[in-house]
Amino acid sequence: MPGVEGKTIMELRPEDVERIWVKHYDKGVRDHIDYPEIPLYALLEESAKKYPEKPALIFYGKKIAYRELNELSDKVAGYLYELGIRKGSKVVIDLPNTPHFVAAYYGILKLGATVVQCNPLYTEREVRYILENSEAEAGFFLESLYPRIEKLLNEGKLKKAIICKIEDFLPFPLNVLYPLKKQKVKIPKRGDVAFWKDVEKARPLRERPSINPKEDVAVFLYTGGTTGVPKAVMSTHYNLVANTYQVLEWLPDKDPERDTYIGVLPYFHSYGMTTSLNGPIAFGSTIVLVPDPRDVKTILKFIQKYKVSIFCGVPTMYAAVLNHPDRKKYDISSVRACISGAAPLPVELKKNFESATGGKLVEGYGLSETSPVTHANPIYGLNKAGSIGIPVPDTLAVVIDD
Known part of the structure; x- marks a missing residue:
C-alpha cells in the first residue's frame, strides 16, 4: 500500500493509509465524524433536555423518563459528594443491568469521579482485587452480593457500600411479591452500609467540576484476566463519547422515535456499555433492561411487548433465542438490526436468525x-461470512510485516 511500505506501526500517519474499505459503507454512513469534546x-x-418525558428505561414494566433518570443521577452525585467523593475518586459499580446501574454510572461521572466496572459474578477474592487495585472509596452492590463484601467492609476497604435491591424499581404488585420469593440476605445496620432509598432522599447535585474529556478518565474496565490478573483499561470521556458516535453512525436508518434497544449485554463489559447503554442514551432511544442475559424467555417476551428493534448481543444469545422451545409463540419481527461481538458468528446462525426476525445480524x-x-x-451492504467486517468511521486498519 503506498505510504505504508517500509514503515513500522509507530511511524505510520493517518494520511499514509488508503482507506479502501470506505466504498463498502452503507449509504448514509459517513467516513468522518466531528466528535464533540x-x-x-x-x-x-x-x-x-430533548426528550424529558420519553421513557429512557423500562424495567419489568416500570418506565423511567429521561428527566427522571437525569434527576436520579443528580441525586447519586449529591449523595456521593456528601461522602467526600470528588473528581478523581473511584467508585465501584457491582450490579447487573438495572436502573440503579444507569443512574449510578452517570451520577459518578457527574462528579468527575471514575466508574470502576465490576462483574457481579466475581468471587470475594476477585472483588477484593478490584477494590484494592482501583483504590475505590465507595461502591454500589446488589443485595445478594453482601456476603461477598462484608469482610471487605470489616477491613475498611470501602467508606460506604450502597445496597441495591431489585424491588427498588419494580412496579406494583411485583415490588411486593418479589421480596417474598427472593433468597433472604441478612444485612446488619452499620455506618458503612446504606441503601438505594437513602440515595433517593439525597439533595440533587447540579454543580459540575471542570472536565478535560481527552485527559480525564471516565471508566476503569478490567480485562485480560485469562492471561493473569485483570488490568484496568483507563477510558477517557472522549474515548467513550467518540466510540458511541461511531457505533450510532453504523446504523444508517436509526430513528429515536422508532427505535427501542434491549439492554441484555452486561453493562459492566465495554461492549454492552457502549452499544446498549451510552449509544441509546446519546440518541434518546428507550432501553428495555434485562438483568439476567440467561433469561431467554424474558428476552422473547420483552422483544414482543416493547417492539425491540436494536438487539446487540453475542452468538450464544442469538442461538439461545432461536432455539428456545417457546420461540415461535412470540413475535420477534420488530428486530431490525443486530451487531454480534465477543466471539465468531456462525454463518448458519446468522442465516437462521435473519430468517426468523426479518432483520439483519452482522458480526x-x-x-x-x-x-x-x-x-x-x-x-445492509456487503457481508462476508466469517469476517469481522471493515473499520468503523475514523478507524484505521493496516497489516504490518515486521
Whole structure:
C-alpha cells in the first residue's frame, strides 16, 4: 500500500493509509465524524433536555423518563459528594443491568469521579482485587452480593457500600411479591452500609467540576484476566463519547422515535456499555433492561411487548433465542438490526436468525482498549461470512510485516 511500505506501526500517519474499505459503507454512513469534546454524562443531560418525558428505561414494566433518570443521577452525585467523593475518586459499580446501574454510572461521572466496572459474578477474592487495585472509596452492590463484601467492609476497604435491591424499581404488585420469593440476605445496620432509598432522599447535585474529556478518565474496565490478573483499561470521556458516535453512525436508518434497544449485554463489559447503554442514551432511544442475559424467555417476551428493534448481543444469545422451545409463540419481527461481538458468528446462525426476525445480524469486532468497537460488517451492504467486517468511521486498519 503506498505510504505504508517500509514503515513500522509507530511511524505510520493517518494520511499514509488508503482507506479502501470506505466504498463498502452503507449509504448514509459517513467516513468522518466531528466528535464533540464533552463529558460522557452530557449524553444523558442532552437527551433529558430533548426528550424529558420519553421513557429512557423500562424495567419489568416500570418506565423511567429521561428527566427522571437525569434527576436520579443528580441525586447519586449529591449523595456521593456528601461522602467526600470528588473528581478523581473511584467508585465501584457491582450490579447487573438495572436502573440503579444507569443512574449510578452517570451520577459518578457527574462528579468527575471514575466508574470502576465490576462483574457481579466475581468471587470475594476477585472483588477484593478490584477494590484494592482501583483504590475505590465507595461502591454500589446488589443485595445478594453482601456476603461477598462484608469482610471487605470489616477491613475498611470501602467508606460506604450502597445496597441495591431489585424491588427498588419494580412496579406494583411485583415490588411486593418479589421480596417474598427472593433468597433472604441478612444485612446488619452499620455506618458503612446504606441503601438505594437513602440515595433517593439525597439533595440533587447540579454543580459540575471542570472536565478535560481527552485527559480525564471516565471508566476503569478490567480485562485480560485469562492471561493473569485483570488490568484496568483507563477510558477517557472522549474515548467513550467518540466510540458511541461511531457505533450510532453504523446504523444508517436509526430513528429515536422508532427505535427501542434491549439492554441484555452486561453493562459492566465495554461492549454492552457502549452499544446498549451510552449509544441509546446519546440518541434518546428507550432501553428495555434485562438483568439476567440467561433469561431467554424474558428476552422473547420483552422483544414482543416493547417492539425491540436494536438487539446487540453475542452468538450464544442469538442461538439461545432461536432455539428456545417457546420461540415461535412470540413475535420477534420488530428486530431490525443486530451487531454480534465477543466471539465468531456462525454463518448458519446468522442465516437462521435473519430468517426468523426479518432483520439483519452482522458480526463486529473490538476490544476494551478501543472503547471497544473497531470493526463491523455493514448492516445492509456487503457481508462476508466469517469476517469481522471493515473499520468503523475514523478507524484505521493496516497489516504490518515486521
